[in-house]
Amino acid sequence: MRMRIGLSGGIGSGKSTVAGFWREAGATVIDTDAISRGLTATGGAALPAIAAEFGPQLIRADGALDRDAMRALVFADAGAKQRLEAILHPMISAETQAQAAAATTSAIVFDVPLLVEAGLRWRQRVERVLIVDCAEQTQLARVMQRPGWTREAAEAVIRQQARRAQRRACADAVIVNDEGLTLATLRLQVLALAQRWGCGTIAGIGASTHR
Known part of the structure; x- marks a missing residue:
């Protein structure tokens, strides 16, 4: 085990x-922050839901999440933080479990x-x-x-x-x-x-x- x-x-x-x-x-190191960044990078799986929830102004011209703008928003609004987490956490959890299941190290x-x-x-x-x-x-x-x-x-x-x-x-x-x-x-x-x-x-x- x-x-x-x-x-x-x-x-x-x-x-x-x-x-x-x-x-x-x-x-094996599973970096949940790196998983989050991948989900919000250009073409990331979380971007459609984030754009629908927060508006397209949170998406940069290159198609990635505007992390600075989102950081400012969630610091100012606890409700926004909870809404973002509701999108990201299930996706992060699923990818974390997938990587753990694939691990072969002790x-x-x-x-x-x-x-x-x-x-x-x-x-x-x-x-x-x-x-x-x-x-x-x-x-x-x-x-x-x-x-x-x-x-x-x-x-x-x-x-x-x-x-x-x-x-x-x-x-x-x-x-x-x-x-x-x-x-x-x-x-x-x-x-x-x-x-x-x-x-x-x-x-x-x-x-x-x-x-």
Whole structure:
């Protein structure tokens, strides 16, 4: 039986980097955010329903979702967020299940940005929850380095996400990826945890690391 791991963390925590190290450890990583982006890219399956619900002005000239406009809308209107989720979540869930069914590795890592916010819906699907954690100021600094992101936009996302204490309380393991931690150290933490959880054989990590 494959181990099913839920991976989550706040925006700017480094969750995607951690997911990459899980791939290196031999796990299948299913990125729900990437699935969402595919559904809303040019020709994406969710676009007709989104255009019908929110209007064609939310669709760019190239046929993809105007993500900046939609982000502004859902931040300003909780009802709009719920309507968007009603369209996307069933599609994301179906694709997630399809990818999981096709996996052949000993572990599947579900990369879910809002795993904690989803409550029992995700907790019941996985055996372990891994949270990538860092200080809020670190989150802000990292997100503001991304093209098109302002401090106000980053702060708005952080406010809408679960608090650090909430995420940590749901975790079976926490990896702290704060400012100053090198990628090499982060990688070793992930690979060591993968070995401790029996999710892969990582050369060069001795048993003493996992006491």
